[in-house]
Amino acid sequence: MRCSLLLLFLSLLSLSGLGSSQLSVDFYNRTCPDVDKLVHSAVSAMANQSNVVTPSTLRLLAHDCFVEGCDASILITSTTNNTAERDATENNIPQQAFDTIIQAKKAVEAACPGVVSCADIVVMAARDAVVLAGGPHWEVTKGRRDGLISQASRVPGRLPGADFNVSELIENFAAVNLTADDMVILSGAHTLGFSHCNQFRSRLYSFDGVNGSSDPSVNASYIGSLKVSCPPGETGPGKFTPFDVSSPFVFDNSYYKNLQIGRGLLFADQVLFTDNTTRPLVNEMADSQDDFFAAFVQAMTKMSNISVKTGSDGEIRQSCSSFNAPPNSTTPT
Structure with missing residues (x-):
């Protein structure tokens, strides 16, 4: 396999x-x-x-x-x-x-x-x-x-949106010629980094639009810890919360292991395990970090080739934050 x-x-x-x-x-x-x-x-x-x-x-x-x-x-x-x-x-x-x-x-x-x-x-x-x-x-x-x-x-x-389901994620990635498997593998990048409370607060307090309800796919103790970090009365983006609570600064396959126990931070994370379409690949990546690393390299290489400009298309910027000045001009556009 x-x-x-x-x-x-x-x-x-x-x-x-x-x-x-x-x-x-x-x-x-x-x-x-x-x-x-x-x-x-x-x-x-x-x-x-x-x-x-x-x-x-x-x-x-x-x-x-x-x-x-x-x-x-x-x-x-x-x-x-x-x-x-x-x-x-x-x-x-x-x-x-x-x-x-x-x-x-x-x-x-x-x-x-x-x-x-x-x-x-x-x-x-x-x-x-x-x-x-x-x-x-x-x-x-x-x-x-x-x-x-x-x-x-x-x-x-x-x-891709934080509240996307698998069908929406697949459609979003397909728009840039990436497959469902690419999507699952690239989502593994969430083994690093953080998200704001406003990206997942509805999972804690109003899941499916029902006031006071929480997403049942999320581990109960994890829900409790997230509620402490993101209280219900909070407005604005809220605090940063790690995608991978076990090793937020280490690139490993623990993202997938967390999904298996209901610790996916975003709905778009956890749904990869709850949906039958993507669960097998999640389990495979959780089972072998070597397989995840090999697959991630291939998916990243593919993503970094999306609609690239080569030859005479585009330019080589002098400064990455601004376009080059057009000919016969002293100020950039």
């Missing part, structure tokens, strides 16, 4: 295409041979300053790729004329993730000016975040270009 699963992911990877045929591991071998080391060093330095860096940088890649493709559009700063993607309500990504990419870009530009795209740096940084948290390493294919569109108005409906 495990061998067939990995073969399936490898075959899916070969079909992921979408502009990825021009990407290669050695894309910068001549122009910036130390790019992987430079990015890793920058991410490592930032991670040593804050434990928010690894989960937020990993999340940054997913949110980038699901909107406009993996083109660093999420890094653009809003202007008076444009509310950029990063400021969409659905994103709410910690500043540490953006700072990490900024520092990595600075290091790369100092060594290889005008060569490496921000889009490639985001993918490498996400890989390094996984590695620094104890997860697997993989070779990142490179050659992406930076996008020229970043609008908050284009985000709604593109990202």
Whole structure:
């Protein structure tokens, strides 16, 4: 079963295409041979300053790729004329993730000016975040270009919701050519990081719209601890709560083990176990961390190839937070 699963992911990877045929591991071998080391060093330095860096940088890649493709559009700063993607309500990504990419870009530009795209740096940084948290390493294919569109108005409906059921999750991932299996594996990224109370409060106090009811799929003691962290009268986002209460800063397969005992933080987490469609893969990932790591590498590689821009499409930004200035102009658009 495990061998067939990995073969399936490898075959899916070969079909992921979408502009990825021009990407290669050695894309910068001549122009910036130390790019992987430079990015890793920058991410490592930032991670040593804050434990928010690894989960937020990993999340940054997913949110980038699901909107406009993996083109660093999420890094653009809003202007008076444009509310950029990063400021969409659905994103709410910690500043540490953006700072990490900024520092990595600075290091790369100092060594290889005008060569490496921000889009490639985001993918490498996400890989390094996984590695620094104890997860697997993989070779990142490179050659992406930076996008020229970043609008908050284009985000709604593109990202998976905290209250999605399995059918909705599958449909959301299918929109970017990812499969149901990809969805389950990539959800394993929730072994790292935190969520706000407003993403799951209804599970505690008004499940299915019934006042005072809690989600019966959630472990009773877990419900109790969540209610302490997120009291009923609280308004606004509320406190941060770890997705994986047992090891929130370690990349492992405990996310799936938690689902088996009713400790999935979001409805969209726990439903992966309660739904017959996805439960078998959850159980398989819970059973073997090695299998999860191998499958995660393949799914991440596939996700990082979503609608990539290559060749003459897009640009190589001088600064990741703004588009390059157009010809004959002294100010960026």
